[in-house]
Every structure is written in C-alpha cells, then in structure tokens.
Amino acid sequence: MISAKQRNLILFLLFIGWAIGNFDRYFINYAVLSITEDLQLSPTSTGMILSSFFAGYALMQIPGGWLADRFGSRRVLMVSVLMWSIFTAMTGAVWSLASMIAIRFLFGIGEGGFQPSSSKLISQTFPNDKRAWAMSIMLSSGGIVSLIVPLLSAYMLTTIGWRVSFLILGAIGVVITVLYFIFIKLPAHLQDEERISVGEKPQGIFKQLMKTPLMLNLFIAYYSIYAINWGLATWLPTYLVNVRGLDLISLGWAQTVPGLAMIVGIYLAGYIIDRLPLGKEKVVGAIACVVVSILLYLMFHAPSVTIFVAYQTIVILFISFVILLLPAIILKRLPSSVVGTSMGIANTGGQLAGFITPLAIGFIVQTFNGSYNAAFWMLIIFAVICMISLLTLNYRKGELLQGQQ
Structure with a gap:
C-alpha cells in the first residue's frame, strides 16, 4: 500500500475527474435547448442526441475494465479523460445532427473507461476497510455537480453560449489529464503487479468472470437499482408538472432536497x-431494496406534493446506499487484478438501464394514456428483483478468484 498522503491525493484527483465528467454529461441536458434551436432539430432528434451518450458509455464498460486490468488503471484513466475531453470540445464545433450524435457517442466511449479504471485504482491503493469510503467520496462529486449544474449551465449558456462552453469544458479535461500524468504515480510493487497482469494473467479470466454467479447477480442488481434511479431522474419532473401540477420554478426548488439527500446518502x-461484518452487506442491501419498494408505493399514493417529496428524499437515501454497496462488493470481494473487468461487466447493467428505462416509461405512459400507474409498479418490481439478486449473491467464485491474486 502507499502512504495516506498519496492515497488522498489520488482520491482528490479522481473526485475532480469524476466531477468534470459528470458536468460534461449533465450540461448537454440544458445546452440541448439551444442546440435544438440552432440546428433546427425535432424532438425525436433531440432524444437521439441525449441517448447517444449512454449507448457509447454502456458499450465501453466491459472493454474499459478489461483494458484497465490488461494495461493498468493509470494509463486507461488518462486515455479516458483525454478522449472525453477531446470529444467534449468537438461538441462545440458540430454542424449537423449526424455529427452531434457521432461525437456524443464517442464522448460516451471515452468516459466509459473512467469508472472501471478508477475503481481498480482505488482497490490498488486503499486498504479493504477504506475502499467503500473512497468510492463514496469519488461518486459524491456527481451528486454535488447535479446541484450546481442548473445554475452554472444557465449562466454559461446565456453569457458565452453552448459552443464556447463545450470548448472550455474540453480544455479543463485536458488539464486534468496532465495532472493525472504528473501526480498519479504507482509505487514499484504495484507497477510490477500490473506488468504481471499483462504478461501472465490467464486468458480465460474474462470468460470465467462472465460465468460466475456473483457477477450475474451483480449485473442484475446494477440494472435493477439504476432502472429505478434513472426512471425517477428522467420522468419525475414531467410527472410532477403534468400530474401534480407544479410549475418549473417550484419543481426546481422541490428537487433540491432529494439532490442533497443523494450526497448525504452516498x-x-x-x-x-x-x-x-463481512457477509452481512448483502442482507443490509436487500433490506434497503425492500424499503425502496415500500416508499415508491407510498410516493405514488402521497396525498400532497410535500409528502411526495418527503418520501422521494428517503427513497434517494436508500437508493444511494445500494448504488454504493454494489461496487463496494466488487472492491472488497475480488482481487485488484480483475476489478476493472468485473466493474465493467456489472456497470454495463446499470448503463443499459439508463438507456432502456426512460424509453420504457415513455412507452408505458403513452400506452396508458398518460397514466403513470404501470410505470411506478415497474419500478417497484425492479426493487424486488434487486433484493432477490442481493440475497442470492454467491461469494464462492469470488473467493476462488481471490486465490489467483
């Protein structure tokens, strides 16, 4: 292990990198209003732009993790940040719908390598009993960014415009890449471990991981909890405006409380x-999923917006717990040599949920003439599926892999 000072510096740099990556990702949701007007795009075209990132991001999860295990976490981190920075900057130079979709897809490819490689780096540099804490610090930057994006995006879009904004965000990413090159240095024994993993790691490790009951359960759990997370994130604003009668200003203020809850929860x-205690995490996670399912039901039947938001806030706390628990299981149960690939496999489920669930809810709501009943029941079912996946986690294969380290 490395010194606490070096670990904290690495964690700070991961926090900053994940923050700017999330800002780039969220900023498009506000910039697309101006982009749609400038490029004269239809609503369908706008949806394609927003979905193209998730397509690239999901596709890169497994390759990104495999590359981190194969060539080292530091290298993949730098390439990931540099690649997404280049395509973020290029977003400011698009000239058509096709160019925008292609660039956002490639931006997703670039960012897709960050979480698997950063997870591997955490497993290499932090002791087992601090890995969940380290992951929570890194992931919390996404929650913090989600609070400041609305105000900062409005300021940037009205003062310098969307094209210059994307160029600046890309330049910031290049600076972060340089900082990673200068300050993220692994000690000799960890560099030797990565060289060993390149030359001597069994070629069948990926196939073996794909066959483990542990990875299958984690994939399903990732998909289920992120289906709930993205389902709420993408459709609650529309639900609260169209069904509960909130105006946009009231909506913005109402959603700051759940946003803060996400940060606290992580x-x-x-x-x-x-x-x-080792082995108890899956039981606690399953209980959290049961609580989520009950609160989702109570949310949907809440007699007022105030009570609805109160239930939503508690739901976010428990969802945040499960979202952190799943990567923590990988960090604690599997050896560093396969953490990148393992995280990529599991997180592919979460990103597929981010791509599919909003489309599914839209179809359900349209099919039932604007009713959200079936959509809420779908999210409740996903909470139950996540609970079952956690309760039936099989660690035996993980212990077998641990023996290969």
Missing part, C-alpha cells in the same frame, strides 16, 4: 459499508 453509505 457519504453515509461509505461510512456504514466499511463497518459491516
């Missing part, structure tokens, strides 16, 4: 997970 989860 920090609390990191603290709690590192202190759970």
